Amino acid sequence: MKCLAFDASPLVHFARAGQLNVLETLTAACRRVVPGSVLDEIAKGVGQHPELTAVPQQGWLEVVSVGGLEGLGAFAAYARLLGSGARNVGEAETLAWAETNEAIAVVDEAAGRTAGGDVASRFMERCG
Amino acid sequence: MEAVGQRVAAARAAQGLTQTQVAERAGLERSALAKIERGQRQLSAVELARLAGALSRPLDWFVRESPPAVVSRRGEATGAGAQAQIDLLIDQAARDVELLLELGLLRTSEWPRRRLPPSLSSAAEEARRVREQLDVGDEPLDDLLAVAERLGLHGFSHIVDADGFDGAYVALEGAGVAVVNGVHPSGRRRFALAHELGHHLFADAYATDWAVWDGAAESERVLNAFAANLLLPRGIVRNRWERLGDEDDIRSAAIALGIEYRLSWSALCAQLRNCGVIDQGQLSRLLATPPRRAEYLELGRFPVQELEPPAVSPAYAKAVLKGYRSARLGGFRTVELLRGTVTLEDLPDLRLLPIESLYSEFGSPL
Numbered sequence: 001m002k003c004l005a006f007d008a009s010p011l012v013h014f015a016r017a018g019q020l021n022v023l024e025t026l027t028a029a030c031r032r033v034v035p036g037s038v039l040d041e042i043a044k045g046v047g048q049h050p051e052l053t054a055v056p057q058q059g060w061l062e063v064v065s066v067g068g069l070e071g072l073g074a075f076a077a078y079a080r081l082l083g084s085g086a087r088n089v090g091e092a093e094t095l096a097w098a099e100t101n102e103a104i105a106v107v108d109e110a111a112g113r114t115a116g117g118d119v120a121s122r123f124m125e126r127c128g
Numbered sequence: 129m130e131a132v133g134q135r136v137a138a139a140r141a142a143q144g145l146t147q148t149q150v151a152e153r154a155g156l157e158r159s160a161l162a163k164i165e166r167g168q169r170q171l172s173a174v175e176l177a178r179l180a181g182a183l184s185r186p187l188d189w190f191v192r193e194s195p196p197a198v199v200s201r202r203g204e205a206t207g208a209g210a211q212a213q214i215d216l217l218i219d220q221a222a223r224d225v226e227l228l229l230e231l232g233l234l235r236t237s238e239w240p241r242r243r244l245p246p247s248l249s250s251a252a253e254e255a256r257r258v259r260e261q262l263d264v265g266d267e268p269l270d271d272l273l274a275v276a277e278r279l280g281l282h283g284f285s286h287i288v289d290a291d292g293f294d295g296a297y298v299a300l301e302g303a304g305v306a307v308v309n310g311v312h313p314s315g316r317r318r319f320a321l322a323h324e325l326g327h328h329l330f331a332d333a334y335a336t337d338w339a340v341w342d343g344a345a346e347s348e349r350v351l352n353a354f355a356a357n358l359l360l361p362r363g364i365v366r367n368r369w370e371r372l373g374d375e376d377d378i379r380s381a382a383i384a385l386g387i388e389y390r391l392s393w394s395a396l397c398a399q400l401r402n403c404g405v406i407d408q409g410q411l412s413r414l415l416a417t418p419p420r421r422a423e424y425l426e427l428g429r430f431p432v433q434e435l436e437p438p439a440v441s442p443a444y445a446k447a448v449l450k451g452y453r454s455a456r457l458g459g460f461r462t463v464e465l466l467r468g469t470v471t472l473e474d475l476p477d478l479r480l481l482p483i484e485s486l487y488s489e490f491g492s493p494l
Contacts, residue, residue: 037174066173067453069129069191075173076188080227083460084177091458109458122355 003031003103006061007094008041010106014020015042015055024060033064035097066096074099082109130167135190137165139183142212153182157251186220195222197298199334210290214307214336218296219283221305224465225444231456233447236302237280241331246404248353255357258329266364268389272318272434273441276306281328283321284467285310285439295320296336297327297478304328308439315392317435322355329355356399360389369405378410380427385421387429393418438467445469453478 004027011034014023017106024032039056046052049102055061066075074096082088091107140150151161155178163169164179171179180187193199198219228234240261245251259265262278269275273283281304288309294316295308306324308317320337327335330351337348367383372381386396394415401411424430440448447466451457452475457465459472 036172037177040174065357067170069132072171072173072176073191075176076191079177079187080192081461082458083464084180085460086177088458088460089174090178096173099406 001031002029003033003101005094005098005103005105006032006034007091007105008038009108011055012042012045013053015052016049018051020054020058024058031062032060033062033097033103035090035093036063036065037046037093038061041087041090053104064097066093066100071096071100129170131216132171133165133167136179136206139185143183150182154178169373185216186223186475189265194219195226195298195300198222200333210293213290214288214293214296217286217307218298218305219305222298222300223301225282225305228299228444228447228451230458233451234303234444239280242329244330244347245350245354248350251350251353252362254359255354256361258358259361259482266361269359270390272321276321276325277443279325279329280304281306281325282425282444283308283441285435285437286315287311287437292339294337294339295324295331297324297334300332301329308422310433310435313392314431314433315390315395318359318390319355319392319395321435322358323351326351326354336367356395359391360396360399362403365400365403365405379411379414382414384427384429387431390434391434438469440467440469
């Protein structure tokens with residue numbers, strides 16, 4: 001089964017539009033995961049956009065985190081390309097988790113897609 | 129995980145912080161930090177990022193080894209205080225240049241490695257050869273960061289709160305990296321960079337320089353002679369002095385030469401003395417009274433500021449922006465790599481993909 005690892009932006013856009021159920025339907029054929037750091041990042045936006053509280057309540061989204069030296073190494077390698085500030089940690093962990101778990105990272109920043117290489121660009125090539 | 133824990137402990141010790149202080153900054157329990165340092169507890173990505181922030185280190189410092197020259201240096205370093213701050217700055221600059229080399233954004237350079245000249249006069253001769261290689265004739269070396277890059281040395285200017293620190297150098301595979309202390313005036317910063325260029329060309333692996341001008345060690349004096357002659361060759365000084373008429377004022381000529389070749393007053397006066405165009409008494413009088421603003425007004429020329437901190441070298445900056453444009457570097461990372469010389473708002477927009485292009489990927493029922 002294909003596995004999708006979500007960064008914050010796609011979830012935020014669907015949540016703000018009140019359409020997380022559409023995202024669930026679109027991706028129903030896949031395992032769907034979100035790193036804990038991405039949920040932390042989204043939680044910070046709840047004050048400004050209360051509709052984001054729906055994100056952690058989605059039962060179909062499995063919460064994951066990178067572990068071990070391999071996972072942290074991959075995480076640091078992505079942070080090296082994307083930055084290690086509060087807003088980059090989620091994206092870097094999404095890509096690192098996808099890389100170490102043979103998943104597809106769903107990220108929206110252009111550099112994240114390039115950094116993802118096999119993890120993300122394979123996915124983007126097919127999307128044109 | 130043990131290695132990561134050891135690096136956390138080392139970074140904490142280098143900053144003289146307790147476990148309680150670091151744990152508080154990183155939002156962790158002190159006992160959790162103690163276990164992390166002993167390698168008895170797994171770290172999450174978020175915790176690693178928070179610890180990196182709390183310890184003011186780049187994230188990859190904890191999981192990726194520093195460049196070899198930095199590692200071999202670490203054994204000799206005192207590990208605390210200003211020297212630790214400088215070691216970290218040069219480590220960071222080296223990592224950033226290495227990243228751009230790895231991504232193919234910067235090209236490795238070949239520069240002729242030379243033996244340290246055995247005497248002050250042979251240092252002047254080496255400086256002449258380097259000028260010849262650069263094909264700059266008798267011209268002043270304006271924009272020294274760009275000049276150094278032509279010889280494979282990438283320079284950075286940072287404010288370093290350490291009295292007397294002038295610059296540091298580290299050699300990488302295919303490039304050299306120098307950091308100069310931006311707190312000093314422009315002439316001293318340029319002299320420091322020229323001195324570091326000497327370390328680079330004469331095949332040193334790692335150097336940190338304090339009060340370069342007062343350098344007592346013979347090798348440092350040789351590098352100072354190299355730097356002075358690179359910035360202002362003897363031939364130029366002598367030609368200029370030969371053309372001075374009896375009526376001409378030595379002081380005005382010196383000030384004009386200093387502005388043109390962008391030397392600090394003390395470096396300029398010393399070079400005039402080394403070239404034998406002024407005697408010891410004239411040197412003392414000149415040194416006692418640095419140029420005043422009115423004298424610049426009279427000449428109608430003012431010193432140009434270079435290496436204003438924060439500064440990065442031009443090819444390096446171009447490489448970072450190429451990485452951003454080609455989406456190999458994120459926006460935040462681009463700003464970090466450029467040391468805050470630009471903000472996120474200064475970066476150009478990148479092309480975005482329409483959301484419709486994602487439908488087919490999920491086997492969409494739409």
